[in-house]
Amino acid sequence: MPALCRDCLTELESVSRCTACGSPRVLAHPELFSLSIAHMDCDAFYASVEKRDDPSLADKPVIIGGGKRGVVSTACYVARIRGVRSAMPMFKALELCPDAVIIKPRMSVYAEVSKQIRAMMDELTPIVEPLSLDEAFMDLAGTERLHGAPPAIMLARLVRRMQSELGLTGSIGLSHNKFLAKVASDLDKPRGFSIIGKAETADFLRDQPVSLIWGVGAVSREALEKAGIRTFSDLLRWDREELSARFGSMGDRLWHLARGQDARRVSGSDPMKSISNETTFFEDIADPDLLDGYLWRMAAKVADRAKAKGITGRVVTLKLKRSDHRIITRRQSLREPTQLADTLYRRARALFDNVQDPGPFRLLGCGLSDLSKADETEESGDLLDPQFGQRSEAERATDAIRERFGSDAIVKGRSLR
């Protein structure tokens, strides 16, 4: 059976310890050198970045998250031993782990690190599909001739490089499709490298719970359970038609996944569908002026991102969450696409005024969708809003100043509310 030392990358013949460096981290699998679809998932990414940047945190339980009623965004492995999980309410995490060091997320730092990792992955293959800052699919089919090494070796080299150059660890899942690659990367965390080969797919899945499927959350799980489906072997008992009839489009997908089939391609350039921004308040807000300030800041952030990416959008969305957690969304199509904060804010504001709910609200967000590439032209002016031209020119001028002197160099008074 082909094998590989994950530390010195020596190719071996099925042994329990590397004959070259003596490391026990030997990976052996019959399909080791023939599989090419991989999923890389960083280990406790945000927490690991914080620990790297502040070595005094190394042995302490670290939780990334924030706010009075925030949730855990990432917990380091020390905290995970104590039972802390991501998406857990902060107060509960603190009950389990009162001595935890809580750190507010530094998204810009994580994004920067993510870019460095992405650059390393880009060297492996042009087909990289990021799922978030800290995980991505890679399709390495056909890269063996280029690198002079099979995908498994290149992937082991990638995580080794992430550790030596960035001080971060990641886990690899290697399989023959996206679904199984993602499942595999989670099998042996942290610093894992797991393989699900074609031959063992059916055996592997049989007794796994269906919640293994990415996208099957609490709601779908309940629906499946009602149908008596808990594990993959339950799924296998269903006809394709029966599944489709009962679960719609998800049914057909379930039928395939039950057989370990997933035809989705790793797509390097999945086009962006929307840009949005939302915030949960520290305390519910009913004051319209205060909400207006938030709305402007959200609109400005969305517009900044659209401008940075050279994108315009034609649909403006407003999202509100009331105190009772009911979500209100409103959307409006524009005649011409925009990337101006001014247009976005005004349309979102009009939608907000039409909601006719006095609040209080716990969340507010706005977004832009139906995206297309921006060209040189600005939207047509508005006869009934003669100041539009001036405002759009002012926004472009403001952008130029911010570009040069920093994003806080000049802001609207409205943003200080």
Add this chain to the structure above:
Amino acid sequence: MKLSIERGTLLKAVSQAQSVVERRNTIPILANVLIEAEDDTVQFRATDLDIEVVDRATAHVERAGATTVAATTLHEIVRKLPDGALVTLTADSAAGRLSVEAVRSNFSLATLPREDFPVMATSEYDTNFSAAAPVLRRLFDKSKFAISTEETRYYLNGVYMHVSEADGGKVLRCVATDGHRLARIDADLPPEADGMPGVIVPRKTVGELRKLLDDDEAQIAVSVSETKIRFATPEITLTSKVIDGTFPDYTRVIPQANTKRLEVDASEFAQAVDRVATVSSERSRAVKLQLEEDKLVLSVNAPDSGAAEEELAVAYGDDRMEIGFNAKYLLEIASQVDRENAVFLFNSSGDPTVMREGNDQSALYVVMPMRV
């Protein structure tokens, strides 16, 4: 109720009624048409609570009465019956069914009681006048393209019909705008229309009205109040609520001092705009107009897909200038010109542009430029 009616007559009456009915309906009775038969007349009434249409036709009424059935189903049935067939409608109120018989076909449709059908309250009209169908057709056809679909500015979701002053005296005027384009169309004021309150006629009403205006010889009786408008022919009565809002003061946004005059053959211009716009992405089609003496160059530059340019011989004698427009807006206003040349009046590349049809003062369009 029992009546017999010729299939063609029935189809015409039912099709007008069913188009008012909203396709996605939560209140069952609103999907129905109310059929009332008396003497030698049958009447079809449909409503969406904002618009009500009543269509009358001559029929052989054996037994007077009334019932309601699903408008679209009845329409579909009648549409599929052979031409020239005699159709018999018989209501069986005990069974709650309406039978539709023609030639060898026999249908039995579920009914709802006529008492449940919401009939629009009759109201007093302040103004009643009569207008020829072609006059109303021109007023609404030339203005409706500029109606806004933006729900947040609901008062723009219709055509503003009112009495106004023009150079030659008082006129009946229709105005529509979505902020990017504006259309202002005038017609001679029928004497009885003087003093009419200005009303915003909703988009859907404008669409329904159009079906009354095909006959060039028809005279339309128009009645207007602060809240409703009614258009009637001997066969059809269309009653609609008007939009409860204030139409903005459009006179302030019509440029008065645009002096740079371009005259161009409207259809040649429209075809050229359409051609150059082909290369641009569908979303933001900006067409650049470069003007110099007796020459117009239209161009589109789409970074991803390509570029296009076309030159037109025009009448222009002012300074060189460049101005950009959304291609769709240009095409729409250019297609309003039917006989004369299109006359554009520019000020600068950032200001609204005026378009007229030759020397005709009764139609005026405004379009906002894009910065290119």
